[in-house]
Amino acid sequence: MTSSGPGQDSREPPAQAAASVALPQAEASPSAGDFERLRELLLGDERRELLAARARIAELERAQQALPQRLPGALESLADEASTARVANALAEPVSQALGAAVQRNRQSLIDVLFPIIGPLIRKSIAEALRNLVADLNGAIESSFTPRGIKWRIEAWRAGVPYAQVVLKHRLAYAIDHVFLIERESGLVLHHEAAPGLPELDKDAIAGMLTALGDFVGDSVGRDAGGTLESVRVGEHLVWMLHGPRANLACFIRGVPPPALHGLLEQRLEEIHARLAAAPDDDPRTPENQIAWHDALQPPALVQEAGNAEQAEPRTSPSRLPLFLILLVLAAGLFAFALSRERWNTRVEALRGRLQAHPGFVLGAIEAKPWRRVVVHGLLDPDAAPLAPLLDAAGFGGVEPVVDAAGYLSTEDAVIERRAQRLLQPPASVRVAVEKGVLSLSGSAPQAWLDTTAQRAGWIAGVARVESALTPEVDAVAAARAELERLTKALPAMRIEFVDDAAPADGTANAVDAIAREVRRAVELGKVAGVRVGLTCVGTNTHVGSEQTNQRLRAERAQWLALALAARGVAGADGGALAVEGDGGLDLRAAFVRLSVGD
Incomplete structure (x- = not known):
């Protein structure tokens, strides 16, 4: 053990100290081959199974990656009809559920895809409906004055119904081809009934299309504003859509159905919901429910019951109040017209009397077209008083009378007096009057005017004699x-x-x-x-x-x-x-x- 230098910790960790002490006394470590043999003895089987599992997983991954390339070929290899039908049956339920889920999640995308198709379809339906309406009207008009039409009118009069309803009853038949009961949330077909002898339809595709079309109308118009698809024309079929809380009813009809059929379908849909409400957890597709739906939605039975209901409806005579009101309005209009015409004629006659009494005017005729124009024909002396005040006082409203007069020379006293005033130009101190053709002059005037007047007064047209009491002006x-x-x-x-x-x-x-x-x-x-x-x-x-x-x-x-x-x-x-x-x-x-x- 070495000593530590200045400033270093002289203590060693216990594990290091133990290793330093034990190393000189330990034996040599085992070889790598011994460990491999030990591992083989203990884990050999597990390792081989793990390697095999990894190989299988790799093979499955390779097969899964190649599945998109192999799937078209596999489907093309289904040559026999039995295999094709088996695949179709296996995919029917998943595809239906996937379509319903896709409609619920991506409604807007589906609407965008179907919009180019729905627009022409709606236009075609409207055009077809208008053509049918025109054809029905043409048929009703053509049969109005024929023996058959007269017979139908008598039938309508006896039954107390409109004539058009009798025409539709005789000319237009209807039939129910298909009835679909569709789940409201998923758009899947709960039940389908068809008239006998009709070919099989792709029920799920039709149900999905009607659901998508209804969602399109609801999203476009707004569900809060009552935007629901009630009816649509598909080719020769009129499709009625009746909506319920859990299921909708779609009825494909040919021809013109009676009003009683709609009420009958609503009643059937209410009965279906009443059965579903009695057992909330019951599956609508159970055999018992399918039998109930079959009994309720048979097309021949619906047609028969609708016809019976139509015949059983009470025939009430139509109210005569609208006809009375129309006659009253016509009578009031005729009375107002007659009163207005009488007032117009009264004004014309009043104008005629004033014009006949107007000096210097000879009335020929009055051409009066009510509320359009008034033309007065006659003869007018240039010295006569203007006719404008008389015409303005006639009171023809927005019609301005027009005078068509030729000139002539009047011998009436008032006109002669105006003529004398114009020709003689008397001063203010001279008074001019005419009575029975006699021109009377009185007052005072300058001598020059008196001399001129003495020469000219007798030459005025219409003056038979002149009586003068004029005096020369002094002051x-x-x-x-x-x-x-x-x-x-x-x-x-x-x-x-x-x-x-x-x-x-x-x-x-x-x-x-x-x-x-x-x-x-x-x-x-x-x-x-x-x-x-x-x-x-x-x-x-x-x-x-x-x-x-x-x-x-x-x-x-x-x-x-x-x-x-x-x-x-x-x-x-x-x-x-x-x-x-x-x-x-x-x-x-x-x-x-x-x-x-x-x-």
Whole structure:
């Protein structure tokens, strides 16, 4: 044992010390061959079994890796039908369960794959349904007026049912080809019934397709919004889908089924769920349940029971209330049309009367097409008063009357007076009047105008004689003021009478012309006298009715007179519109002009 140097631990570990002491006394270690013989004696059999197991595992792994390459060849080697059927039967249940699980886990992926197929299928179904509907309607129309159609109408009348229902009953038969009972969660077929003589179908494929189609509709529309597949057209078959908590019922129908069949299928589905609810843990595929499903879903029995239910339904006579309402609406429409036509004719006749009484206009005819156009034909003197106020007051709504008039020369006093005013251009101090063809001139005027008038007055068309009381002007301002004072008192007495609201009495055109002449004279006299002349159209009413109504009537009558004077060229102060106001103190249905003179 060596001594430790300075700063080192002089103690050795016990195991090291023991080894250092024992080594000089131990014998030589056994050889490698002895150990191998000992291992062979103790573990030889286990080692050989382990090596064999490893060899078998390696062989199985190699076979498993080569299985995808060998499987197609193995399936192709199934030449006989018995072997093929055996493989199909062995794979049927696993494939069905795998398809159901795949539908539950990857619905969206399945919907994406089936979308290009479902779209054309739905369009084809809609087109087929429309073609069938058109064919049914054509058949019903073609049979309406034939002996058979008349017979069917009598049958519909006796049974109290719509004619279309009788047509469908006789022309369209139906048959149930297949009925599928499908588990709601997995989409697997619980039971299938078919009509006799039909070929076998791939039940699982059809059930999976209907389940996928229903899931597609539900996911697209939304289940919360009631998006469930109720029916679909597949070729010549109409497929009804009835949904239940545990199972759905799919019925393949040819033709047009009666409404009673749907109720019968719902009843059968309720009976199936009642049986399942009685034994919650019972397998729907047990022989007892299969027998029950067979008894409940036989297509011939369903057709027979649906026909019996259809015949047993009570025939109630159709309600006559819709027909009564339709007749009432038609009667109301005819009454409204007749009333509107009568109002239109009344307006046309009222316009006819006003036009016939209008001086300087000879009415030929009124071409009135209700609510479309009104054309007035006749003869119109250029010096006659405008027809626009009469046409505007006719009240044809949105229809604007049109005047188609030829010129002529009128000999009526009012027209002759307007012609004399136009040709003579009298000053404001001269008053012009015509009565029975006699032209009366009064007042004072400059000597030059008097000389010209004496030569021209007798040549005015329609004037038979001229009576002149004209005097030369001495003091024009004083004469004008005097005449204005006279007009201030005379104009309120020249009233326009009204028969109803704002409708003037017949023959008011002459009175309006007279007022217009006096108002124009007053304006001219104001210029001569150097004073400001104010004109106000005043409307009055009788002391009957409410104040609000009377106030409206006064305003309308005053406005009517203002518009009539404006149509004859009379303007208010500074060329603007005439002022209007109402006077409730007079018990008259009239309108007049109030003249005010200021400095």
